[in-house]
Amino acid sequence: MMKKQIREFEEIAFQHMDFLYSHALQVTSNIEKTEHIIQETFACAFNKFRPEEIHDYQSWLVGIMEKVCIKEECLVVEA
Numbered sequence: 001m002m003k004k005q006i007r008e009f010e011e012i013a014f015q016h017m018d019f020l021y022s023h024a025l026q027v028t029s030n031i032e033k034t035e036h037i038i039q040e041t042f043a044c045a046f047n048k049f050r051p052e053e054i055h056d057y058q059s060w061l062v063g064i065m066e067k068v069c070i071k072e073e074c075l076v077v078e079a
Contacts, residue, residue, distance in 0.1 A: 009049050012057050013042055020061055027069055037072065041065040 020041065024034040045064050054060050 008051055009046055016058050016061050019058065020065055024065060037065060037068055040068045044068060
């Protein structure tokens with residue numbers, strides 16, 4: 001990945017960090033799990049980052065985060 005793409009990814013990540021963190025915290029109800037989910041989400045997103053293929057970064061990141069949550073079995077089921 002080129003330096004320009006790395007900078008672009010960092011800008012996008014910082015721009016959406018608060019939203020994703022809040023969303024993950026609602027899903028997990030646990031700060032440690034939330035931090036883990038955010039870390040895994042951005043690691044996965046960084047590896048899949050192709051700016052020319054992404055039209056809505058927030059939806060793209062939420063989709064990745066949801067897949068991470070399913071993989072990590074972190075969803076809270078309310079009775």
